[in-house]
Amino acid sequence: MPLIEFTDKGLYCRTGQFYIDPWKPVDKAIITHAHSDHARPGSKSYLCHTQCEPLLRLRLGDNRYQTVEWEESVLINGVAVSLHPAGHMIGSSQVRVECNGEVWVISGDYKIEDDGLSGKFEPVRCNTFVTESTFGLPVYNWKPQHEIFQNIKDWVCKNKEAGKTSVFIAYSLGKAQRLLQCLPETGLPIFVHGAIWNAHEAITRSGFPLPAVNRVSYDTPKESYLGNIVIAPSGAEASPWIKKFVPYAVGICSGWMQVRGNVRRRNADAGFALSDHADWKGLLQAIKETGAQKVFVTHGFQSVLARYLNETGIEAAEVKTEFGNEIEENSEAIAKEQEQTNNQ
Amino acid sequence: MRLFADLVSTLGTSTKTNEKLQALSDYFATSNDKDKVWVIAIFSGRRPKRVVNSTQLWTWCNELAKLPDWLFEESYHVVGDLAETIALLLPEAANTNASFPLHHYLETLISIEKENEMVRKNFILDSWNSMTQTERFVFNKLITGNFRIGVSQKTMVNALSKTVQLDASVIAHRISGNWDPAATSFESLLSEHAVSADYSKPYPFYLAYALEEDVHSLGAPDEWQAEWKWDGIRGQIIKRNDELFVWSRGEELMTEKFPEYHNLKDHLPDGLVLDGEIIPSQGGRPLPFSLLQTRIGRKNITKKQLQETPITFFAYDLLEYEGNDMREKSLADRRELLENIVNEAKHPALLLSPVITFSTWEELTALREKSREMGSEGIMLKRKNSAYQVGRKRGDWWKWKIDPLVIDAVMIYAQKGHGRRSNLYTDYTFAVRDGENLVSFAKAYSGLTDKEFAQVDQFVKRNSLEKFGPVRTVKPELVFEIAFEGIAASNRHKSGVALRFPRINRWRQDKTVAEINTLEDLKKMLEIYGK
Numbered sequence A: 001m002p003l004i005e006f007t008d009k010g011l012y013c014r015t016g017q018f019y020i021d022p023w024k025p026v027d028k029a030i031i032t033h034a035h036s037d038h039a040r041p042g043s044k045s046y047l048c049h050t051q052c053e054p055l056l057r058l059r060l061g062d063n064r065y066q067t068v069e070w071e072e073s074v075l076i077n078g079v080a081v082s083l084h085p086a087g088h089m090i091g092s093s094q095v096r097v098e099c100n101g102e103v104w105v106i107s108g109d110y111k112i113e114d115d116g117l118s119g120k121f122e123p124v125r126c127n128t129f130v131t132e133s134t135f136g137l138p139v140y141n142w143k144p145q146h147e148i149f150q151n152i153k154d155w156v157c158k159n160k161e162a163g164k165t166s167v168f169i170a171y172s173l174g175k176a177q178r179l180l181q182c183l184p185e186t187g188l189p190i191f192v193h194g195a196i197w198n199a200h201e202a203i204t205r206s207g208f209p210l211p212a213v214n215r216v217s218y219d220t221p222k223e224s225y226l227g228n229i230v231i232a233p234s235g236a237e238a239s240p241w242i243k244k245f246v247p248y249a250v251g252i253c254s255g256w257m258q259v260r261g262n263v264r265r266r267n268a269d270a271g272f273a274l275s276d277h278a279d280w281k282g283l284l285q286a287i288k289e290t291g292a293q294k295v296f297v298t299h300g301f302q303s304v305l306a307r308y309l310n311e312t313g314i315e316a317a318e319v320k321t322e323f324g325n326e327i328e329e330n331s332e333a334i335a336k337e338q339e340q341t342n343n344q
Numbered sequence B: 001m002r003l004f005a006d007l008v009s010t011l012g013t014s015t016k017t018n019e020k021l022q023a024l025s026d027y028f029a030t031s032n033d034k035d036k037v038w039v040i041a042i043f044s045g046r047r048p049k050r051v052v053n054s055t056q057l058w059t060w061c062n063e064l065a066k067l068p069d070w071l072f073e074e075s076y077h078v079v080g081d082l083a084e085t086i087a088l089l090l091p092e093a094a095n096t097n098a099s100f101p102l103h104h105y106l107e108t109l110i111s112i113e114k115e116n117e118m119v120r121k122n123f124i125l126d127s128w129n130s131m132t133q134t135e136r137f138v139f140n141k142l143i144t145g146n147f148r149i150g151v152s153q154k155t156m157v158n159a160l161s162k163t164v165q166l167d168a169s170v171i172a173h174r175i176s177g178n179w180d181p182a183a184t185s186f187e188s189l190l191s192e193h194a195v196s197a198d199y200s201k202p203y204p205f206y207l208a209y210a211l212e213e214d215v216h217s218l219g220a221p222d223e224w225q226a227e228w229k230w231d232g233i234r235g236q237i238i239k240r241n242d243e244l245f246v247w248s249r250g251e252e253l254m255t256e257k258f259p260e261y262h263n264l265k266d267h268l269p270d271g272l273v274l275d276g277e278i279i280p281s282q283g284g285r286p287l288p289f290s291l292l293q294t295r296i297g298r299k300n301i302t303k304k305q306l307q308e309t310p311i312t313f314f315a316y317d318l319l320e321y322e323g324n325d326m327r328e329k330s331l332a333d334r335r336e337l338l339e340n341i342v343n344e345a346k347h348p349a350l351l352l353s354p355v356i357t358f359s360t361w362e363e364l365t366a367l368r369e370k371s372r373e374m375g376s377e378g379i380m381l382k383r384k385n386s387a388y389q390v391g392r393k394r395g396d397w398w399k400w401k402i403d404p405l406v407i408d409a410v411m412i413y414a415q416k417g418h419g420r421r422s423n424l425y426t427d428y429t430f431a432v433r434d435g436e437n438l439v440s441f442a443k444a445y446s447g448l449t450d451k452e453f454a455q456v457d458q459f460v461k462r463n464s465l466e467k468f469g470p471v472r473t474v475k476p477e478l479v480f481e482i483a484f485e486g487i488a489a490s491n492r493h494k495s496g497v498a499l500r501f502p503r504i505n506r507w508r509q510d511k512t513v514a515e516i517n518t519l520e521d522l523k524k525m526l527e528i529y530g531k
């Protein structure tokens, strides 16, 4: 019996009797990070990183939460469990599981570059590595963050000159906070959609410092947006909500924007390939550094990455999971915000 | 190359004509003259010859990127564009600040056409090694020759007009016809002298807007000339210096493509330019456009084809006569001369596009209803005292098309599209109801916005019932209004009918599958319009 099994509820450790990022309710869930495809409601207890807890609370409400720091080992039914920075978003972790000298690491979502916000990804030596593969194709090669930030700021200035509001489309958890690292440097006021506002509040309340933002609300005069900055979750660009910012330009921040067709298909004025996942080289580097003898690939381009690993001498297999459906949560959030604005 | 790559990026992302115009005129104001000539050439459809093929490009890319072929293919499948896939896969260049101006690359490409593969490969590799990712993308696009920038020739001409302070119509004329970008300087291209030197040059076409107002708004009927609107290829026949040229509106030389035109030269006076429609016809009656398509691009034409689908020219205007530009004369005057010329020519391929006689708008409205019977798509209205203008202009010429036939149908199959839509389900098959069953009757792949295609694509992916190769059977739920131009009986189709130009008119999100049209409705249409 392997230490971790792939079951219909998710990744399961039979000896420790816990699941990692289960997609159905279980007794004990260890959560890598607060994105909706990894953190689902209904479990009896949750274990996560200290910084992840306020976000889980925001998304899943009150539950039994147990928090740990990175590298802090907890013993669960004789299995040693510890969390290690994954660099994906605030409080995101890899899960290291050890029993009788055998070590598994479950990556969750991760990126290699230190974004100055999420903690620096740390390679953890193991026998078996379960890796994500969201951008597991060699066409995905990220530019360094500072370069993308410069492009973003230049774009804002260009819009300002043309008398337009810059509307950024970014995940409310993760990407939106990353944008706040560079946008204040433009000196312009920043407005955020309600979904991002809620995340912002939860993060700052927990003591994590973030720059100040304003919530887009029905009583904000339209003129106050003009030439300034708005951040909204994915999907907002296609909803009537965005009309209040006319004239505006839409910039989508996502690794998918690496491919031109995606920028066009989503009718964006600009695409910024700012990703919270590892690019192709990042995945290969991370996998190598774990020293794992066996790699399971989930979440994205499983078959491509697994085949490539096998061909380059690393034993790998693909695993089907339910990770990778971030968008649905957002469309709900947007619908809610729309309704609220209409009612007011 | 940097300036040009930036231009292409801006044009590719901006959705507004004004922004595109600005980007182009900025480019024309800052770039060097030789590059400008090439940009005019590229944006008016004059592509450099392919000297390297796609297979060579990706083989060399893989050598540099050290990737297995299958991984390249996976990447291409996701990106959907070869030039872009290569730009994304190439390892970073040694020096991304070392690229040459645009014309250097295009002219070198021409110069190595006859060199061996090593020379060509070295040129491509050296070029890649001095370029940024965007430059590489644009460079690859130029080499592979499928360069669609999303900017019309008209916009380019307007931008140029803004920069060089010349009338757009003058520029349109000067850059038309036959010229070689490598051997033409910016000054000579735009100088007066150049036009007279190249005697094959057509005039810019005058294009009509669709009439959307009530026809009565045009004023007195006797001020207007009415003609049938033909569904062929707009063209000009030019005879100068005892040579004949036939140009299409897309500025393609068609003289050699249709043997019907070959001896026309001996029947026409010199110094002549006619405007009209390239269209197959039999006994003065036009044949469907689909038959014209069977002739386009065919080099070897059989006797049978010449007999069954003879290509003719329906002349409707005279632009040059005895070497004089006639465009400022009134339509009435031009028409009179035109009728004389065509009648005297007595050539089976040269016909007059007839004038429709009518005295009231009511009468013309009734005649318009017969457009389909005449093999036309409606009526053209031209002011009798109007000059022949340049480009699409309102006021003196209107096209008054008949409404397309429409039918509400449900989507039952979907297939992935091509090119930039290769990742989306964009090709659909539609069905009408026949009692309890659904009967497929048409395929269509155009008429939706990118956003709608994306939505339908999502639906297809979530509601597939079966897969047959690339085709998915889809839950019959989405209703669309299908428009078409004609209907004919057909025993090749299950429904018993074949449609002409079926396309998606709009997505009827307000209708359910219970409300779509029936096979009975289609058969009624066949009875009325199927002659």
Ligand SMILES: [Zn+2]
Residues within 6 Å of the ligand: A033, A035, A038, A088, A109
């Ligand atoms: Zn995530």
Ligand SMILES: [Zn+2]
Residues within 6 Å of the ligand: A035, A037, A038, A109, A299, A323, A324, A325
């Ligand atoms: Zn995820």
